[in-house]
Amino acid sequence: QKEVEQDPGPLSVPEGAIVSLNCTYSNSAFQYFMWYRQYSRKGPELLMYTYSSGNKEDGRFTAQVDKSSKYISLFIRDSQPSDSATYLCATSRERGYSTLTFGKGTMLLVSP
Amino acid sequence: KAGVTQTPRYLIKTRGQQVTLSCSPISGHRSVSWYQQTPGQGLQFLFEYFSETQRNKGNFPGRFSGRQFSNSRSEMNVSTLELGDSALYLCASSDSGGTQETQYFGPGTRLLVL
Numbered sequence: 001q002k003e004v005e006q007d008p009g010p011l012s013v014p015e016g017a018i019v020s021l022n023c024t025y026s027n028s029a030f031q032y033f034m035w036y037r038q039y040s041r042k043g044p045e046l047l048m049y050t051y052s053s054g055n056k057e058d059g060r061f062t063a064q065v066d067k068s069s070k071y072i073s074l075f076i077r078d079s080q081p082s083d084s085a086t087y088l089c090a091t092s093r094e095r096g097y098s099t100l101t102f103g104k105g106t107m108l109l110v111s112p
Numbered sequence: 113k114a115g116v117t118q119t120p121r122y123l124i125k126t127r128g129q130q131v132t133l134s135c136s137p138i139s140g141h142r143s144v145s146w147y148q149q150t151p152g153q154g155l156q157f158l159f160e161y162f163s164e165t166q167r168n169k170g171n172f173p174g175r176f177s178g179r180q181f182s183n184s185r186s187e188m189n190v191s192t193l194e195l196g197d198s199a200l201y202l203c204a205s206s207d208s209g210g211t212q213e214t215q216y217f218g219p220g221t222r223l224l225v226l
Contacts, residue, residue, distance in 0.1 A: 043116070043202050043217030044155070088155065104154035 003027050006089055006103030015112050019076040023089035023103045026070065030091035030101070033065050035074045038086045038105065047087075048074065079110045114139065116205050116218035124224045130191040133221045137184050137205030143167070144186040145215070146178060149200040158201075161186055190223075198225045 006023045013019055021035075032051055036044035048063035050056045056063045064073040072089050086105040093099050117136045125131050137144050145168075146158040157170040161180035178188045184205075190197055200222050206215040 041219065043204070043219050045217065046215070090155075100157060102155040104151070 003101045004089060004091055004103040007106055008104055010107040010109050012109045012111065013079055015079060015081060015110055017079050017110070019079050019083070019108060019110075021074040021076075021087050021089075021106050021108070023072040024070055025072065025091050025101075027091075027093075027101075028067075028070070029093045032092045032095060033063070033072050034090040034100075035061075035063055036088040036090060036102075038088060040085075044088055081110050081112050084108055084110050116203055116216055118201075118203050118218040118221050120221060121219065122222050122224075124226065125193050126226050127193055127195060129193050130189065131193060131223060133188045133201055133203075133223075135186045135188070135203030135205075135218060137186070137203075138216060141205035141207055141216075142184050143206040144180055144184065145204045145206070146186070146188050147202040147204065148172070149202055149220070150198070155202070158188070193225045195225050198223060
């Protein structure tokens with residue numbers, strides 16, 4: 001079993017929809033949780049960064065971590081065509097990025 | 113401030129050849145990390161250099177190597193290329209804090225091995 005599992009999609013939604021992206025992980029030692037956005041022909045950019053369980057909100061984006069079920073979610077409200085990208089979840093045991101474990105990414109397509 | 117730059121952006125090689133990829137970090141950043149991204153394995157950490165020294169290493173064979181120069185620019189080398197080395201190679205730079213929050217990725221070099 002891969003340490004971080006993520007549905008590859010694509011996930012297609014109309015503009016304005018609420019989007020839910022999810023990952024599961026297997027290693028209970030993971031404490032740091034991240035979501036990255038990667039546009040076509042670009043490198044990933046960090047969207048959300050959370051430590052341990054709980055919610056974190058930033059504008060239209062909300063990251064949610066449930067350590068008891070080893071489940072990570074990213075919610076996007078009022079989705080826009082510019083949100084069309086691949087979203088990667090990542091986890092690590094410590095703050096350093098050498099231990100980052102990434103999901104394979106979910107492609108999101110938001111149609112106008 | 114200019115972002116992380118990588119050259120070349122695209123590269124085609126044949127099996128058995130070697131390749132060198134280059135990365136220029138954000139000005140002032142002393143840490144450079146390299147990642148391999150493939151559809152099958154996703155994004156995987158290769159190694160990190162800080163002040164010209166390899167600080168961390170992922171689980172890749174010795175054919176993958178790198179170095180960092182005094183100006184923080186970094187190169188990655190892959191020798192005896194295999195078909196499975198076809199991937200997007202990403203470089204990321206960070207300040208000395210070395211945390212996920214301070215890491216910025218470049219656009220990558222897409223390598224195709226024939």
